[in-house]
Amino acid sequence: MKESVIVLRELTKRYAKQTAVDGLNLTVYRGEIFGLLGPNGAGKTTTILMLLGLTEPTSGYAEVCGMNATRNPIDVKRKVGYLPDNVGFYDYMSGLDNLVLIGRLNGLGDTDAQERANKLLDDVGLAENKDKKAGAYSRGMKQRLGLAEVLIKQPEVIILDEPTLGIDPSGVREFLTLIQSLSKQQGITVLLSSHHLHHVQQVCDRVGLFVDGKLLANGTIDSLARSLFDEGGHITTVVVREAAAEKESWLTALLQQVPGVTAVAIEGNEFIVKATENNTALVVSELVNAGQAIEEVRKKSYGLDDIYQRYFEHHEEPI
Numbered sequence: 447m448k449e450s451v452i453v454l455r456e457l458t459k460r461y462a463k464q465t466a467v468d469g470l471n472l473t474v475y476r477g478e479i480f481g482l483l484g485p486n487g488a489g490k491t492t493t494i495l496m497l498l499g500l501t502e503p504t505s506g507y508a509e510v511c512g513m514n515a516t517r518n519p520i521d522v523k524r525k526v527g528y529l530p531d532n533v534g535f536y537d538y539m540s541g542l543d544n545l546v547l548i549g550r551l552n553g554l555g556d557t558d559a560q561e562r563a564n565k566l567l568d569d570v571g572l573a574e575n576k577d578k579k580a581g582a583y584s585r586g587m588k589q590r591l592g593l594a595e596v597l598i599k600q601p602e603v604i605i606l607d608e609p610t611l612g613i614d615p616s617g618v619r620e621f622l623t624l625i626q627s628l629s630k631q632q633g634i635t636v637l638l639s640s641h642h643l644h645h646v647q648q649v650c651d652r653v654g655l656f657v658d659g660k661l662l663a664n665g666t667i668d669s670l671a672r673s674l675f676d677e678g679g680h681i682t683t684v685v686v687r688e689a690a691a692e693k694e695s696w697l698t699a700l701l702q703q704v705p706g707v708t709a710v711a712i713e714g715n716e717f718i719v720k721a722t723e724n725n726t727a728l729v730v731s732e733l734v735n736a737g738q739a740i741e742e743v744r745k746k747s748y749g750l751d752d753i754y755q756r757y758f759e760h761h762e763e764p765i
């Protein structure tokens with residue numbers, strides 16, 4: 447059975463007349479990478495602060511690793527590593543020395559702190575630069591060092607706020623792959639808040655869409671696409687050499703039997719097949735077996751940007 451690691455129940459935060467977080471209900475399970483998505487001011491940071499016990503909810507509660515975050519902020523902080531969007535280091539100290547210091551502040555002895563810091567610098571790809579001063583690190587290197595700092599206390603949960611901000615595309619890919627492999631290998635639960643839909647889509651098992659302090663929807667990208675685009679999340683268009691007008695009905699019936707297919711349309715030379723799963727190969731092979739000469743195949747899967755657009759199309763500033 448899946449183990450709940452983060453549980454939010456009717457979590458609400460009001461500042462004077464402004465409701466920043468409004469009756470939030472959400473469960474995140476062990477080992478999951480969950481993406482928090484939403485426009486500026488949606489309430490993501492306020493939710494994170496309540497999870498860390500850094501601000502008190504007006505009502506409702508946030509539970510992390512079985513503990514109430516408001517009542518046990520210190521115990522929660524031992525289990526949770528938080529990487530803010532702008533991490534600060536001692537710039538005059540090397541990456542290694544920064545990390546050893548954090549290890550010691552978290553209760554490790556000198557030898558353990560040295561050993562663990564070296565291992566982590568290797569894990570995050572900073573071994574070659576460990577003796578360089580942190581002040582001379584690039585933005586991407588600082589994020590890696592920040593991740594190593596978060597990991598040195600062996601957290602069960604890590605919370606990342608805009609972790610890819612200002613990193614170049616190849617750095618982003620490497621950083622996200624690193625987070626994904628750490629989560630999968632060590633069963634770490636990750637909460638990732640970001641405006642970058644493609645980054646979220648790349649690594650998150652599930653996403654939650656926030657607006658005005660409310661969670662509008664949450665689920666896998668496929669399930670959100672299915673609920674929004676009721677014909678299904680995947681569209682395959684197969685262009686054949688000859689228009690299929692007279693054969694229409696039997697070919698439609700044939701394609702409708704392919705697993706996941708929800709709708710079939712024929713427009714001139716094109717078969718347009720909508721499905722709940724990516725079944726392009728099966729669609730194509732059915733048509734080949736039915737004697738159709740295929741000229742072109744086009745695939746479209748609804749991604750997070752389609753979903754986001756559909757949810758927020760009436761919102762002023764989608765990203």
Ligand SMILES: Nc1ncnc2c1ncn2[C@@H]1O[C@H](COP(=O)(O)OP(=O)(O)OP(=O)(O)O)[C@@H](O)[C@H]1O
Pocket residue numbers: 461464465466484485486487488489490491492493
């Ligand atoms: N200390 C505060 N006092 C008053 N209002 C606040 C305070 N902190 C946040 N808010 C308000 O609460 C709402 C939610 O803010 P929050 O920072 O949680 O949003 P966010 O989703 O993290 O936005 P962003 O993506 O811009 O970081 C905003 O309208 C903000 O102005």
